[in-house]
Amino acid sequence: MTELLRGKLLVGQSGGCTAVINSSLVGVVEEALSHKExxxxxxxxxGVQGLLQGQIVDLGREARSTLKRLRRTPSAALGSCRYKLEEGDLEQLVQLFRRxxxxxxxxxxxxxxxxxSHRLALAAADIGYDLRVFAxxxxxxxxxxxxxHCPGYGSIARFVAQSTQDAGLDTEAMKQYDPVKIIEVMGRNAGWVAAGSALAKKSEQDAPHLIYVPELPFDEQRFxxxxxxxxxxxxxxxxxVSETIRDGKGQRVGGESPYFVDSFGHGYYESPAAHLCKVVTRELGLRARFDKPGTIQRMSMALASPVDxxxxxxxGKMAVRYILEGRSDHMVTLLREPGPDYRCTTGSVPLAEIANVEKRLPAExxxxxxxFVTPAFLEYATPLVGGAFLPYARLEKHRVTGSVTGL
Amino acid sequence: MTELLRGKLLVGQSGGCTAVINSSLVGVVEEALSHKExxxxxxxxxGVQGLLQGQIVDLGREARSTLKRLRRTPSAALGSCRYKLEEGDLEQLVQLFRRxxxxxxxxxxxxxxxxxSHRLALAAADIGYDLRVFAxxxxxxxxxxxxxHCPGYGSIARFVAQSTQDAGLDTEAMKQYDPVKIIEVMGRNAGWVAAGSALAKKSEQDAPHLIYVPELPFDEQRFxxxxxxxxxxxxxxxxxVSETIRDGKGQRVGGESPYFVDSFGHGYYESPAAHLCKVVTRELGLRARFDKPGTIQRMSMALASPVDxxxxxxxGKMAVRYILEGRSDHMVTLLREPGPDYRCTTGSVPLAEIANVEKRLPAExxxxxxxFVTPAFLEYATPLVGGAFLPYARLEKHRVTGSVTGL
Known part of the structure; x- marks a missing residue:
């Protein structure tokens, strides 16, 4: 049994928001409140940005009813940040923890x-302050x-898959007029979200028909x-299409230079979908339009995955259990159990092995x-969206004698 | 009692699709099938574009189970069109009806x-073919x-209102980083959809904070x-912002000239939201991003209004009843009953009074x-979205002693 450290637990949220990040927060808080030690x-x-400014709240004073509703509230209720640590920040954070x-x-x-998180764990050890850290x-x-997989993914995949069906039916009805639609979804370096758009497709006719992801070079002529x-x-x-796709030379499709660069060095560019619409209309003479659901796609509670x-x-709960068991400098992982029915348990992995490693869509x-995606992807991702999509219907369209076919 | 015309009923769908246009179709078909005469x-x-090519199907042969599911399927199951009648088309349509x-x-x-529809009714009368027409x-x-109000509006208003809450919580959490979000919604000449974004707002803090509509000239400095x-x-x-907003000189915000003009002469332009993001970032030094849900906003069955x-x-049903009673060259209308509880009955109005008249947001x-919108708008539109929005929560954020406030 590892020695219990006498002190408080502090939780923060960081990075882009999701539909379910508050579920994790409530998991952390409810589990922690149940440990009287x-x-x-x-x-x-x-996150750490607010922390550096001393912005700390007492979550033990929140009403249980608030926490309950928060499990079904998207975004990051504590506020989030994208903050790159600066010289001296780690020491300041450790001092603040001590205080x-x-x-x-x-x-x-x-x-x-x-x-x-990993750098904070190392800094605390260097300073000699007993701190346990979990991601x-x-x-x-x-x-x-x-x-x-990562919490947040099942829900955005559910939104994107359902919305692609919705937008696809729109294009199908307007095909004589607006025959091409380009839906731009999130995914800076990995195409998981774009791939998820295929999860509600049941027939060749259903959308999506083509998917382009950041993992592969984009060739305009082949497109x-x-x-x-x-x-x-x-x-x-x-x-x-993913929000970031690059040609064979590494040039971004749809924008030459970023109009903004964030503190992690991530650039923000023009919409590739808007660009490709113009290319399709100009080169193929087919009218094209685009949808860019933007942050709505990652925030939709109405289309969140119950599994997610x-x-x-x-x-969230398991992070607290693991940290109180004595594990530190780890991240919780979801481990899919073998067998025909989907089930995940949890484990943990050292942060040193996680930090700044990106898992992109594998070739298979x-x-x-x-x-497009393969059946192997659909098998992987289908359980994550948490159930069937809306049961849409198509007419049989029995032709009347003397009427024409082929439209 | 008006004489019953012996013959068939033909139904078509036209224009931009909605989440509920198939509900109207099923209303027409189910009611018509119940009239053995x-x-x-x-x-x-x-629509008439396919009709001119002789594309006619027998809806009596569709399974009742298909029709049932179609009531909850967005888009236009028969296919839609945007077709401007050409010389000779009306005569050809009347011949086809006769055949x-x-x-x-x-x-x-x-x-x-x-x-x-109105021109078709006039043409049939001119030719001396007994035809009854209903819109x-x-x-x-x-x-x-x-x-x-118009069927289709309550559902897009529900989607836009809920999505604005969702995207607003995202912006709130990321306010130190991405403090401005611009959501571009549909509405070529009228701001009803943009106005609907306010329907889920419960406090000053909630999104949206500003709404700009086509009815008023857009002044960039005031914005x-x-x-x-x-x-x-x-x-x-x-x-x-509505997809079309114009400055005091009538110039479109975000695009000088259309990149496409449709057969009704409607132009398609660059995104005003993308343009305004750049303006905000450049002029105010505040990072701005945009969401443009595009056709997804009008197609979402998950967020459709049950009332709609x-x-x-x-x-749909009432059009069939009215047309069989002998009314013709009319459109069905929804009439709100007086009294504290929302209730609509139906009526009809001559097409001659409808065609090409646009009802824009009134000044009040x-x-x-x-x-922004007024309480009078909220009172008008709230019943149309068909019930409460998701009960999202915010933390109370009780500050810890020694911690800082004001973030």
Missing amino acids: LQGVLGALH HDVRYFVYIGGNDSADT VPKTIDNDLPFTD LEDVRRMHQAVGYVVVV LDEAYLV FLSAEGN | LQGVLGALH HDVRYFVYIGGNDSADT VPKTIDNDLPFTD LEDVRRMHQAVGYVVVV LDEAYLV FLSAEGN
Whole structure:
């Protein structure tokens, strides 16, 4: 039995928000409040950035009814941040932990947050302050290694899959007029979200018809050929593209230079979908329009995955159990059990192995042509969206004698 | 009692799709199939455009289970069109009706479709062919006159209101990093959809904070001042803009010239939201991003309004009852009953009074500053979205002693 450190637990949220990051927060808080050996449960506003400004709240004073509703509230209720640690920050954070008697730090976030957590654990050890640190995985990008998937992904995949059906039916009805639609979804370096758009497709006719992801170089000529061929075959085309796709030379499609660069060095560019619409209209003479659901896709509670909501809560709870057992400098992982029925348990992995490693779509999840996903991907991702999609219908369209076919 | 015309009923769908236009179709078909005096119930594929190519299907042969599921399937199951009648088309349509023994024509659509229906009624009368014509209102734009509102509007308003809450919570959590979000919604000449974004707002803090609609000239300097003031007051700003907003000289915000012009002469332009993001970042130094849900906003069945779905079905049924009673060259209208509880009955109005008239947001629904809606609008529109929004929670955030406030 590892010695229990006498002190408080502090939790923070970091990085891009998701529909389920508050489920993880509530998992952490409810589990921590159930451990009377903890001296308190605190929250950092806006992650380490707010923490550095001394922004700490007492989560033990929140109403249980608030926490209950928070499990079904998207975004990060504590506030989030994208903050790159500066010289002296780590020492300041450790001092702050000492002042507030914090011995347990749980950080809910993605790759950047795992890196921050790891560096904080190292800094505390250097200074000689007993601190246990745990990361809770959170990212719609689904790009953290070692975990089967990341909380947040199932919900954005559910939104994108359902919305692609919705937008696809729209294009199908308007195919004589607006035959091409390009849906731009999130995914800076990995195509997991774009791949998820295929999860509600039941027939060749259903959207999406083409998917382009950051893992593969984008070739405009091949793209145009794909669109033309699909238009001939289906009569309309729904294309899903990740927000970042690059050509063979590494140049971003749709923008030469970023109009903004964040503190992690991530650039923000023009919409590739808007650009590709113009290319399709100009080169193929087919009218194209685009949808860019933006932050709505990662925030939709109406289309959140019930499985994702439950798992997000679970990884929050487990972080507290693991940290109180004595584990530190680890991230909770989801481990898929073998067998025909989907089931995940949890484990943990050292942060040193996580930080700044990106898990991208593996080759076996991408079609040979590089413009769609494989059945192996669908098998992997289907359980994560948490159930069937809406049971839409199509008319049989029995032709009347003397009427024409082929439209 | 008006003489019953012996023949078939033909129904078509036209214009932009909605989440509930198939509910109207099923209302028409189920009601028509219950009238044994009708010789058949036919459907036109892709509206009058498909009809001119002889594309007619027998809706009486569709399974009842398909029709049932179709009531909850977005888009236009028969296919839609945007087709401007050409010389000779009307005569050709009347000939086609004669050939297929069609005596009743029901057209589900918006302003352009009402115009087409009216011209068809006049042409049949000119030719001396007994034809009864009825229009069923359908438009997310909510811009048809005489009807309290248009089927399709309640559902897009529900999607936009909920999504604005979702995206607003995202911006709130990321306010130190991404403090401004601009959501671009549909609405070519009328701001009903943008106005609907306010329907889930419960406090000053909630999104949206500013709304700009096509009814009022857009002044970039005043917009920047509004954003700066709101940022100071709330700490972040969510702006909702209609897809078309124009400056005082009538110039479109965000695009000089259309990149496409449709057959009705409607132009398609660059995104004003993308443009305004750059303006905010450049002029105020506040990072801004945009969401443009595009066709997803009008197609979402997961966020459709139950009231809208029911009313769409009702106006379909009533069109058949009215046309069989002998009314013709009319559109079904929704009439709000007086009294504290929301209730609509139906009526009808001559198409001659409808065609090409647009009902825009009246002055009493827009704030004096021209950047938000009034309580009168909320009172009008709240019943249309069909019930409460998701019960999201915020933390109380009790500050810990020794911690700082004001973030």
